[in-house]
Amino acid sequence: MSPQTDIKRIGILTGGGDCPGLNAVIRAVVKTGLLDYGIEAYGFLDGFDGLIYNRRRKLGYDDVSNILTAGGTILGTSNRANPFAYLEPGSGGEAQARDLSGRCVENFKELQLDALFCLGGDGTLTLAHKLGLRGIPVIGVPKTIDNDVVGTDVTFGFDSAVQIVAGALDRLHTTAMSHHRAMVLETMGRYSGWLALVGGMGGGGDVILIPEIPYRIERVCEVVEGRNERGKRFSIVVVAEGVCLPEGDPVVRRRVKESHDQIRLGGIGVWIAHEIEERTGIESRAVVLGHVQRGGTPTAYDRVLATRLGRAAMVEAAGGARDVMVGVQGADIRTVPLAEVAGKQRRVPTDCEMVQTARSVGTSFGDERR
């Protein structure tokens, strides 16, 4: 047993999108609580939904044995549930959003909990912070395959997603080479380009397009053509889903209109592939990886990182911390106030060492002028 603590029972929930490593965090929180402090744990089901409707299960040692390697979350999650503006599941957009945060506070108190662990991305952490302001002692654990949470160098789940992206690029490489094609892979990343950047570097992308760096489609085509002329008759283009159509280009704008549905439905990757083929005559194909990036067993890296974060979160809670998030700073686990995290996004600095490194090994970001 570690040093004493006033805490006796805690709750835990997972919010937002699926992410490899969630179960590893749950396991670490529960095991550390039980083994080091004798703290009991309850899991709320389906994110904030469980807190609102008091749907929960007791989490004992055996409940969290054997889940380290399992993808997904044993607690279920919900993308939508916002206790402060709650829309009934299945209700249309016209429905009135209700503030059910009071119920959360009531249920939390009724269960005589001493802390609430919220595992989630920016959205979940922001809601956690707001519940913190309502008096619930919350501890946040950042979670997103997008790696865009402020206050931490890296989030668990990111390495797994990077590995999946790089593995897909490995496969597409052989097809691109055999067919002398441009292959475009669209990755997740609505607001930040971390996954496209690091996955693209890991998979040897020739062009990487991320939301943070404005690109010109002409430059992308130039790179593909240039490779062709140098005898590299294939190209790999990685593009984050959050990358926009180029603006201010009248030719393109017209095209946008023509292919509006395509872009909305197929994603930017489909559009990029279409443009490359039309402008260069080089056969092009797009693959949109989609939810495959979110699921499945975490990499060893993410299992260990998630375990460290889960344990650190429990140690912090036991030590009396509240309204903080645990995160990675360099080689260490640190805490940061949720107030500094809520509502923000960590984007790729356009001149960071990662981007410079990618450029040095010949990767184009579609923005070079020669």
Place this chain on the structure above:
Amino acid sequence: MSPQTDIKRIGILTGGGDCPGLNAVIRAVVKTGLLDYGIEAYGFLDGFDGLIYNRRRKLGYDDVSNILTAGGTILGTSNRANPFAYLEPGSGGEAQARDLSGRCVENFKELQLDALFCLGGDGTLTLAHKLGLRGIPVIGVPKTIDNDVVGTDVTFGFDSAVQIVAGALDRLHTTAMSHHRAMVLETMGRYSGWLALVGGMGGGGDVILIPEIPYRIERVCEVVEGRNERGKRFSIVVVAEGVCLPEGDPVVRRRVKESHDQIRLGGIGVWIAHEIEERTGIESRAVVLGHVQRGGTPTAYDRVLATRLGRAAMVEAAGGARDVMVGVQGADIRTVPLAEVAGKQRRVPTDCEMVQTARSVGTSFGDERR
């Protein structure tokens, strides 16, 4: 050295789409030729294009060392090149198709080749057969991840694609379970459902839709809802890209019109996911795996199968066979006349043991009536 042969030099080409195991076949053909018979090999580049334009390379022992595990084809391929109706690459659809099969015969003779190994799917094998009728002694090796070549129980590349499909389903399972969603995975398979069927069985699909079995979207939704009611709050739907929209349903036909672009661009999988969500209210997502299914290193199964087929093809050629394809029958490698293969497709028998097995473990094909 094996028994004597009159054959001294052979050519080899790979046509049609990329497929794991092509290099393993090339390696086996060349090594068997050299080691067992002292036969020289030339590889034509980019499928029939190489034969037409006499672009080739000598293939010695070292050229085929270390390629067993490599995806793609070291010879390049071409989807389009038809020697009998050749369209210049990059030319528009209006261009006149030319018969360049004479050039193929000339180049083949000029190089003093004794046999031509054609590795490809239905299209390539049909063209090989036609070249055979023009006097070139051709040996076909069936290749397709779709597994739909007549005259062989299985084609190399299929097992690798099945493994990729099942692996993607494993990942989607965790997401589906955590989010209580229906996840729809669209696989390749334009004319036959083998990949969706076997990959879907390997990944535990709850619904599998294949071109050979007409489905009703109502039944698909019924299955998803039924699972939900029994507490299985997620469903996995696997659909081959060749599956069509249901016909004869006026409600659906209207919907088809509305979402025409969606279907064309996003594929049938996107449509199915859309329908499930709209009809059942259960959140649904689609993933279109695309070219990821074609590339990358073959499974051990495919490496071995490709090696066996490549070696058998050379043994047959050395023994004087021509205008045949090597294939798998049960545990054995056999030959079958190309004439029996050309222009046909092996589809899933709707009442075969595989389909029955899938039904027995609870998989729906969207056609059950209760």
Place this chain on the structure above:
Amino acid sequence: MSPQTDIKRIGILTGGGDCPGLNAVIRAVVKTGLLDYGIEAYGFLDGFDGLIYNRRRKLGYDDVSNILTAGGTILGTSNRANPFAYLEPGSGGEAQARDLSGRCVENFKELQLDALFCLGGDGTLTLAHKLGLRGIPVIGVPKTIDNDVVGTDVTFGFDSAVQIVAGALDRLHTTAMSHHRAMVLETMGRYSGWLALVGGMGGGGDVILIPEIPYRIERVCEVVEGRNERGKRFSIVVVAEGVCLPEGDPVVRRRVKESHDQIRLGGIGVWIAHEIEERTGIESRAVVLGHVQRGGTPTAYDRVLATRLGRAAMVEAAGGARDVMVGVQGADIRTVPLAEVAGKQRRVPTDCEMVQTARSVGTSFGDERR
């Protein structure tokens, strides 16, 4: 519901070594029973131990959901339990073996079971047959990563093990090449060389040693040296654990004595590596893969094969078959009397097409004379 059956309740057990796909068989047996025939299933725990001591669990639909991809067996297994000559677990070798087969029959009857499904290798199937002679209607499902059960072309688990062996060889290749070493990989396979043969072919082994083909260590060294002289400064040797030391070689026999412990403990692979290094001066290393070959999630191929076998076994039982094993013959699932299977092993025919194919692509079996 399928055609009627007199069968109402069945038992199922898994015996012998762990094998990927066991859970997939259990799932298929139980689901087919419930869905197609309304048959109830009970699982005996830890192989025949469970039958002897009546330790069992009811297996409902939910018990076998979500186990398709899981390695191991949810029922547990036992290597040792022989109902006809039972040694208490933990008892020394001197303990008296007892015949507890009567208890098996009693428990079977008491539970009012109509059939007993025995999943196992040669040992388990032989015991099943003996229980069959005692009146229990048994159905066998062959299981072994060694692929050496008579009456079936292939066993589930084999493909998974082959994939693991080939994957390990892929890794060893890069090490061997970088270090100019001979790398020896020892695979499982005490009596038959299937795993070393097919895994070795899948991983591009330069030498494959199997129990069925007597080798000379001099020839092995000759191959390694020959490669070195041709500029291939590395070699991959795959050896089945059941391969013996060469006999009749006085030099070797002396060496055997010196290194007795090494061979017993390190395995034949360690001895082969030692000999290569000592005789050729080329640095050599051995890896003994061990139990890693048995565990983990099955390949898609094995999941599907196991599902087919499990369903077929239930169909046969429902149809009144007894004392048979289900197996693969070519592309089909067939039954074969257990009497024909019991006590036999399927070994690699030394001149089979597989072996010939390996030779044709340059693999040595250590037995060539030049």
Place this chain on the structure above:
Amino acid sequence: MSPQTDIKRIGILTGGGDCPGLNAVIRAVVKTGLLDYGIEAYGFLDGFDGLIYNRRRKLGYDDVSNILTAGGTILGTSNRANPFAYLEPGSGGEAQARDLSGRCVENFKELQLDALFCLGGDGTLTLAHKLGLRGIPVIGVPKTIDNDVVGTDVTFGFDSAVQIVAGALDRLHTTAMSHHRAMVLETMGRYSGWLALVGGMGGGGDVILIPEIPYRIERVCEVVEGRNERGKRFSIVVVAEGVCLPEGDPVVRRRVKESHDQIRLGGIGVWIAHEIEERTGIESRAVVLGHVQRGGTPTAYDRVLATRLGRAAMVEAAGGARDVMVGVQGADIRTVPLAEVAGKQRRVPTDCEMVQTARSVGTSFGDERR
């Protein structure tokens, strides 16, 4: 082109054991040199051997294309070559070691090189530093799957090895559970326990034994038995190869003598498994992963890390740095004087956060007293 540099040509060599990511470093060094500075690169073959005997190859852009994902090193390596005390390959231990460092300096000058990039572990980096003292401007890039180089938080290759260890543990888990066994996995790590620690945490090891933390075999057995009593009828023990036999225990010391060969040949893992079985009666098996941990394609993490280090090394060299090593500090790439690195090893701090985390989730290090 980046800022100017006086450097025109550089040499690069890889020393010590194989490690995933070496080729990614070579690629990054060469590409950055060419693209950013117009610097030419030469690769020395087989580590310091190539420098001593002037065996080298020009490394152009195309030579390093397509090697990002390849395991091993395209330059070859040598474990033994020490320019300051050189033993001819193949010579016995009695041979006289010669100082050939002068040759290295001569060859370096003759080729008019401006910097020498040495990729290796502690041994290689120490030799690089000594060559630096002899006047060669050296830049070190740390490389080891053991992660024990001083001056960097992490080395490339480590993540790949961790992933392999965790993957093997995943497989062993199912076998251990099915058979109710203790499975012992011996990992690499002669002097430090990083790989066993992090791999063991990633694979959910119940006991982790590392050289830095003295253990008692009695405690290991206690843990295994304790789990058994709590109904967890299996245990996973991870042990680094550098872990010693317990000392000061007369019972053990006697046993040591008896099983001397076993330990030397089979490794500490075999001994641990033997002890567990003998002392607890619980069936135990050992697996020694061996060189499988070193080879094969790097994880995406290692590919990216290796690329960053390779590029940073070239930037440092171009900026005039010499006698330094590039390393990771937190999220950044930094340089550290080789003098601070040479001859040292970074061991696991016995009370570091990683070890504490492992303890918190229930892992034993064999040293607890209760």
